[in-house]
């Protein structure tokens with residue numbers, strides 16, 4: 001015996017009783033004509049498409065960008081702010097698009113350029129790789145010097161085109177990147193997104209611009225990877241990176257070379273050596289050590305194989321800024337226009353280091369002295385997470401070509417950093433900074 005309708009669709013108190021045959025009649029009515037079926041199919045496709053685009057937006061937002069700000073690009077006020085920020089106020093001045101302007105190096109370079117009368121427009125996506133409130137504070141500092149920072153991503157091709165429509169940038173100082181050596185194991189795609197895809201989007205814009213700007217960009221000492229010949233020279237091999245971060249910076253050097261070769265873009269890549277100083281990055285060791293020492297929390301000090309201390313050629317921010325500005329001033333012109341090369345353009349790579357490596361335990365001692373407090377140290381063997389045992393720059397090329405000459409040793413630089421840190425966070429900084 002076939003089951004009763006009520007058994008298939010049991011009615012419950014308060015629910016509408018739906019009869020099987022009534023429902024199938026309704027469904028039949030809906031699908032009787034082909035045109036109605038066609039409309040239904042269209043509706044379902046549109047629904048799926050909008051679901052997928054929302055998903056991919058959410059996906060890219062969380063995995064790559066970690067956006068915290070809403071963006072409004074355009075409008076008369078916005079355009080006016082950009083034009084005014086880009087205004088050159090000295091003879092033979094330059095107008096520079098600084099990507100990563102709310103970052104550590106970006107803020108300092110933007111200020112230096114603006115102070116001498118150059119035009120500066122910043123671009124930054126304010127991601128939350130580390131506390132975005134620090135980026136906002138840097139941005140407020142820039143704002144007080146009439147530097148406008150556009151809230152946007154280097155992967156946004158339309159935004160880049162808009163900026164170049166508004167301003168004929170003579171130079172691009174490209175500092176936007178996913179930084180940090182060890183974080184690459186946690187979020188590898190963010191490195192590809194910013195350091196590879198973002199770089200290509202920016203270069204595509206620069207190559208099509210008329211006039212083409214000259215580009216100075218941040219590579220990294222990490223490209224020397226596992227090399228053991230010291231000090232590191234620009235002509236040394238760079239084919240054994242120890243981290244994905246290093247690999248994406250190495251990729252950047254290769255990618256910029258092709259844009260120089262094919263389109264005549266003037267390119268200068270700067271291999272920064274562990275840059276530190278006021279307004280620095282909270283994810284870096286000197287910064288997080290300072291916070292933990294002040295809070296009485298332990299710090300982890302990595303040690304290399306055979307109990308050898310790790311060492312870095314720590315370089316003070318003011319020295320790096322001088323190297324960046326000198327690179328802009330000596331960049332030479334890009335030769336192409338509208339995507340066509342008209343002749344050979346400069347392609348340069350420089351080490352910007354300090355030439356005197358200091359061990360990590362020595363760094364800790366200097367901080368202890370400045371903070372007047374002992375660190376609680378956990379010394380552990382360096383995990384295999386992308387770190388290299390030491391870095392040491394040979395800077396003779398930068399010295400010759402840029403007049404680069406670092407003048408700040410680690411004790412002096414850390415004293416300035418601690419002074420800034422205490423004025424910014426106070427002694428009992430209890431909020432997490434990373």
Ligand SMILES: O=C(O)[C@H]1O[C@H](OP(=O)(O)OP(=O)(O)OC[C@H]2O[C@@H](n3ccc(=O)[nH]c3=O)[C@H](O)[C@@H]2O)[C@H](O)[C@@H](O)[C@H]1O
Nearest residue numbers: 179180181220221222272273274284285300301302310387
């Ligand atoms: O020159 C670069 O191209 C890179 O410099 C910087 O990387 P690094 O030199 O690795 O700096 P940083 O993290 O401050 O670690 C310093 C030392 O402390 C050790 N270290 C670190 C953390 C920790 O908890 N304990 C520890 O001993 C650690 O083992 C290391 O020996 C930039 O972050 C990077 O973005 C890139 O620009």
